[in-house]
Amino acid sequence: MAMNGTELAQLLTRGKVKLAVFNACWGAQPDQQGHQPIPRSSLAEVLLHHGVPAVLAMRESITDQEAISFIQSFCAGVGGAAID
Numbered sequence: 001m002a003m004n005g006t007e008l009a010q011l012l013t014r015g016k017v018k019l020a021v022f023n024a025c026w027g028a029q030p031d032q033q034g035h036q037p038i039p040r041s042s043l044a045e046v047l048l049h050h051g052v053p054a055v056l057a058m059r060e061s062i063t064d065q066e067a068i069s070f071i072q073s074f075c076a077g078v079g080g081a082a083i084d
Helices: 005-014 043-049 064-077
Strands: none
Touching: 005 043
């Protein structure tokens, strides 16, 4: 089932999600019209605008290994368990 950013935000806020972390390239990259970024058009900005308290998303492409390494360090830094 496909959903847009607003629908995802509604699902996450109903579930009382406090932090959304996306291992997807360009989740923080805004859409562009011509060569100008469209305000609040990235997935991260849409989620924040619709009430998700915190969003961590990528602005550029990263490898799976970089994403895994980052999330392991991030979880360890906030006191969570590392992800294998």
